[in-house]
Amino acid sequence: MLRYIAYRLALLIPILLAVSLLVFVLLHMGRGDPALDYLRLSQIPPTDAALAEARHTLGLDRPLAEQYLVWLWRALHLDFGTSFVTGRPVLDDLLYYLPATLQLGGAALAVTLLVSLPLGIWAARRPGRWPDQLVRFIAFFGVSMPNFWLAFLMIALFSVLLGWLPPMGRGGLEHLVMPVLAVALMSLSINARLLRASLLEASGQRYVLYARLRGLPEGQVWRRHILRNAWLPVVTAIGMHVGELIGGTLVIETIFAWPGLGRFAVSAVYNRDFPVLQCFTLLMTGLFVFCNLIVDVLYAWLDPRTRLEGAQVC
């Protein structure tokens, strides 16, 4: 098991290197001249001399391969350059906003799991009956709902009309309720339906019939024979949900004035603040890949069959 984890951790390095290369190449293939953006955002008039100087300080006059290696060398020393807009080191800015994003995204993931599990089980225990219908309805509603609209509807109801919850900012638990629900509803719905399908499939297997024939109590059949096997597809899906949750968090943050990466990243996109874009993309990718690693390790722990395959790969 430890060997498997070490192998997966080691795999992170080539993945992040490759993504950094991809991001670098795409940035330099894109339209426009970063030096021009730099001057515009620093409010320096773009004369020829200023452009040439900016190109030189940004290293744009060197060959592309050399630029990448220089960037990589600095990145390994945690220097991702300075933002064109704020003039501060990019990593400092991003790390300043990251905790709020992690809090919101993490809470949304927790709610996704905690709510979808009972919903999925509840629906699967009585297929076709009203709990199942209700969960189907909720899930259908959830996957069709634009998260930003849901956020506004909740603000209109709970803040404007009823005055129960604060409409913006970060603080206590009451600040978390609406943003977390807005981010989590989609993943929660998909997960509940997935779990239901997976549970129904597992409950149709021969070993479940056999367990019942042996006279095991129904609760035990569900816990030990059905749930145990139905977990697996749901665990795999968590990895996918993390990607969705990251995107949802970025959008929802801008609505609730949540002091996370969302607004910062969107303004970087708007301003074509290249160093920020580059580092932001890498940071989010790293987070995503790391979460998937945890999911895979969890999977290997739950299902010993994959552990063997993993060991063979080493």
Place this chain on the structure above:
Amino acid sequence: MLTNAMCLPRSRSWGAWLGAVLVALLLLLTLLGPWLAPYDPTAVDVSQRLQGMSAEHWLGTDHLGRDVLSRLMAGTRLSLGTVVLTLCLILALGIVVGGVAGFIGGRLDTVLMRIGELFMTVPTFVLALFFIGVLGTGLSNVILAIALSHWAWYARMVRSLVISLRGRDYLLASGLAGASRLQSFISHILPSVLGQLMVLASLDIGHMMLHVSGLSFLGLGVSPPTPEWGVMINDAKEYLWTHPQLLLWPGLMIFLTVMAFNLLGDALRDRLDPSLRAGEH
């Protein structure tokens, strides 16, 4: 074995009808929306601003006195058209890359799939944001950005579909009959791949719509005077406290559209591809 399809066949067909009717209405609006609209969707009349519902303005007017109903109707074309265009672009990219990778195989396949995996390593929304940053804001760049951040998923699907068909006897026969590789790909593999891809794509339209409207809500797509649902919500958010109805309508349109396509996609999947029935999307 119990599967989803065994429960509630009746409510399913009811949903399919609802989806079909809604989609038909939306397509009608896409084609005729700007002409059916009672007012010019961009005509500013400040004396009439922020009106409630009335006989003249059924859904009221916005902060510049523009008729909300007209903007919703005219906005269908951009909001839905963008999604359809994006999906077409993704399908084209996916078929070309996945088709080449699956049909030719070998080292080219490995290289293409490695590149695809790299794209899939970045969360799609983050990748889309990154591409908009590289390309610049604007509607066409949003379309391109979403296509570039989603193509790899489709390419992978197309590739596996093509590989599953590659060893068939009729392909060998068409090769023996003197058809070129491209010819046999187009006439024997493409039709079957397209059919299955359409089912998957129809299930994805709703999801794609949420993506596109999310980006345009962030102000990265269409520029303000143009009627588009995501932008309308972005405009209306300043008036949340005083005129929340301005937020209600465009969001409801997005919700209904996504719901309609989800209903229709589910029905299409059940009808055309029963093998997908057991698993949930």
